Amino acid sequence: MRRFFLVVALLVVSGIAAAKPVADSGMPLVLKPTADQAEAAMWAMRFLSRFHYKPVPLDDAMSEKIFDGFLDSLDGDHLFFTQADIDTFASVRDKLDDAVFERDLSAPFAIFALYQQRVAERLDFSRTLLSKPFDFSKQESYEYDREKAPWAKNSAELDDLWRKRVKNDWLRLKLANKPAKDIRETLDKRYSNYLDRVRQLNSEDVFQTFMNAYATAIEPHTNYLSPRASENFDIAMRLSLEGIGAVLQRLDEYTAIREIIPGGPAAKSGKLNPGDRIVGVGQGADGPIVDVIGWRLDDVVDKIRGAKGTVVRLEVLPDAAGPDGKHEMLTLTRNKVSVEEQAAKKSVIDVKNGDSTRRIGVITLPTFYQDFDARRRGDEDYKSATRDVERLLGELKDEKVDGVVVDLRNNGGGSLDEATDLTGLFIDKGPVVQIRDASGRVEEKSDRRAGAAWTGPLAVLVNRASASASEIFAAAIQDYGRGVIIGEPTFGKGTVQNLLNMDDMARNEKPTFGDLKMTVQQFFRINGGSTQLRGVTPEISFPLTAASDEFGESSYDNALPWTSIQKADYQPVADLKPVIPMLIARHEARTAKDPEWKGFEEDIVEAKRIRAEKTISLNEQVRIKERDEQEAKRKSREALAGGAFPNQDPAAKTREELLKDTGKAPQLNTASAGVNASGDDDSAAAVTLEDDGLQADERSIAKDLAREEQRKARRDIILNEAAQVLSDEIDLIRSNTKLAAQILPHEAAANVD
Structure with a gap:
């Protein structure tokens, strides 16, 4: 979903003067590339074509990929350009390499200028439709997912598409019992704001979008960061x-x-x-x-x-x-x-099992963060995910927890060093991950600190959005036999990126050229396998993501292939194989008779069905029937669950959630780092609050925060079930010392009562 929130607490020292926005006076100013941008493109080309893990020359073939990627960034849903527009620029399709070499970026800027013009035409057309009544008794549908749809043949075809789009926006508000006058005012303001946001895009935005089209054409995780975006990434x-x-x-x-x-x-x-x-x-x-x-x-x-x-x-x-x-x-x-929102946090779940209660500690880690600058300066108090988790584990020990779940759902990674050090909190010493560079040289990252912060029962909860450093940690815990992995196969990102400051290389006195986040290595598990494409497969599988086939490394056309190398020299500390079948049997028996869980599984099936449809009826009676059925299911689920919800599917949206994307202007990758989640939470697989037809920035702040609090108040049944699984393991090992000796590190097994 395209976002319009920025964490500005994000207020750090800035090396960029604020650009004055474009005045609202008809057509926007025609943006032009700067000499600095042309030079920055050349610097990026030199590094990408020589020092990338998979160096690819900038040639005609690459130009065609950049062309397609740039169009996709501008108009990924094929809502503005016609096929005739695409044909207009066909002559530059294989010339964008020349544009970089000749330091003439006028071609991508010309494409953007036409995009702005087409946006203005579409939004002006949409606003004229608001003065006429819509016939909601007709049997017609709107195709809201157009990512793979062909370009419209002509303006007439786009007119019909936008007529249906506006009709759907109107119907959503009508179904939310908004009066016609309010609907007209809301939509007129929405389309006007959309146009304003596109008009406010500046030369830096266009250049960053073009350079990202180039970078991601090589490999999915290579990116260009403008000076502003780089600053937000550091934060x-x-x-x-x-x-x-x-x-x-x-x-x-x-x-x-x-x-x-x-x-x-x-x-x-x-x-x-x-x-x-x-x-x-x-x-x-x-x-x-x-x-x-x-x-x-x-x-x-x-x-x-x-x-x-x-x-x-x-x-x-x-x-x-x-x-x-x-x-x-x-x-x-x-x-x-x-900014504590992304910092590690702890909680405790009391799991009742017959007459006994197990206290399960939970460490929630949203990202593997580290203050690199502070560490380089020798600041002994530098911010670190591992340091925070070690402190929290100490607090959980004081609270006498019986086991620990590390929740890495939606953790997209971060510092490689932090992934290594965090693993070291749960093992004594040894290799954690192997890294291979473009020359084929392999090195190990190891935990060299003796002892562990937690030696007791451990589980790691992951989902499809657990990526990179999360996969390094989960894979190492699995390979050592240190803990049980719960959830679904992870993202499958097995590559390492370095941040290259092009201003440092060019010796610029102030931020001008920006940074490259460039893939330079591939990491491998200590067992020799790779997480690339395949991710980490849990021992206990939960169905979490309704759109797993559309999300993850395997969804990229140009992802690196899976491969393997020799295993590292390491010794597993335990063997979980004997206990896994017993844990699966208990999990299946418990969830088979749990109405919360059965409702959750039905939600996943329903979400998959909705995603597959890609269209929605514009007939009012059909929509009322669909809405009422969905609402009845939702209330039934919540009544059974007591407010539980299937937290956190990063990709799966219900149809209504997908429709919330309509009417939002693209940001063209602008300030991508530091963008905060919007009030419209699209993470739950099929459980949403009642649709009010509004975008997040159309509600009052108070109402939007209230909706957010409603979501937070719902019980997380996935996390609770993970705690139940770990509690099952604790019961099994405490009743069987021989089993405990197999599946726990020696120190912990010796202390089993």
């Missing part, structure tokens, strides 16, 4: 920043406060609240206030960013005030802020 890795400590959201033409981060300057002031709108920003104690109404979100972010100890002044329109309400002035001193 995401170190989980800290210097700023005011607030999460911002675009709300109509305003930048609004969505969340206040505890402990930051905004929270300590006590004067900013969710829903407040920032209308002006000033630098220092007496710098002029710059009006930021209508600005891009990341441009406002750049204005608010600043170094620790510096002053920023905000002109704020309070949430309770109308558009003409009294503005308030707020002066804040920027400071270091910790």
